[in-house]
Amino acid sequence: xxxDRLHEHAIKMHSLSKRFGKFQAVDNLNISIYKDEIMCIxxxxxxxxxxxxxxxxxxxxxxxxxxxxxxxxxxADINDVR
Numbered sequence: 001x002x003x004d005r006l007h008e009h010a011i012k013m014h015s016l017s018k019r020f021g022k023f024q025a026v027d028n029l030n031i032s033i034y035k036d037e038i039m040c041i042x043x044x045x046x047x048x049x050x051x052x053x054x055x056x057x058x059x060x061x062x063x064x065x066x067x068x069x070x071x072x073x074x075x076a077d078i079n080d081v082r
Contacts, residue, residue: 015065025051
């Protein structure tokens with residue numbers, strides 16, 4: 001892999017949060033996933049895994065925070081993210 005691509009982000013989450021009423025499903029998530037990297041999300045039922053993926057795909061809007069997918073913002077560029 002070329003050195004300049006070694007540290008490029010594929011997905012970068014910045015304080016990503018989702019609340020459903022009083023229930024905090026995802027709380028202040030900060031994760032960087034680099035290009036050509038494989039990552040899995042593990043956790044018990046109700047840990048926020050599906051909610052996180054739904055925010056990253058645009059099915060849910062974050063309550064706060066943002067994420068970049070290949071440099072496109074979930075909040076500002078959702079059509080490009082999709």
